[in-house]
Amino acid sequence: MIFSLILFILIFLIAVNYFQLITFVSLVIGPKIKTSIVVDKWILKTIKNKTGLVIKNITIFHDQRPYAMMGGIYPFPMLIISEKMYKVFNHDEMEWVILHETGHHLLWHNLEAIIIEGVMLILGIKLINLFQLNILLSGVLSLFMGILSVQIIRYIIEYQADKYSIKRVTNPQGVITAQAKLKKYYKTGLYKLFLNWNISPDLRIKMAKQRYSG
């Protein structure tokens, strides 16, 4: 029983937070990701003008995959942008990214994600206890609950952040060209289909096009 519970908690947390775990683990072991701090006046000014949020600096992860994240919980933002994204995204594309990340911060998304994961974790533990599930069934349940959690996060948190940013970008075309750039670096696969938090590039493009039609 205790092994079923430990296995469930481990697989669940790894499955739901896969991308973040891989990124943060590679900060400390293996081919290390170096970090540095930049004060990019354009980014900081754009965030302040469009959302009112004051951010002091940006943490660059010297990583060759393009991504950005918002660490910290309100009112302590920590904006992280990978070196790849910082280099290849133009201002129109970057504006979508930084407003999306600011949306996460202002809408308390990190806390929301912790609550969603916590509720699903407790629900899974209750189910294992109730049905006295063995290790095999607990493993299957952890994957099922993990995928379900990611889908809830995708449509509550990530969809809201894209709505927040696409509504505010100066040039919606940047949202569209950014999706093409991202597509080049991330191949479709099982992970992307089931465990990736982000909404589909097609849905983002659709939202950007709606900006043109008012």
Ligand SMILES: [Zn+2]
């Ligand atoms: Zn996001």
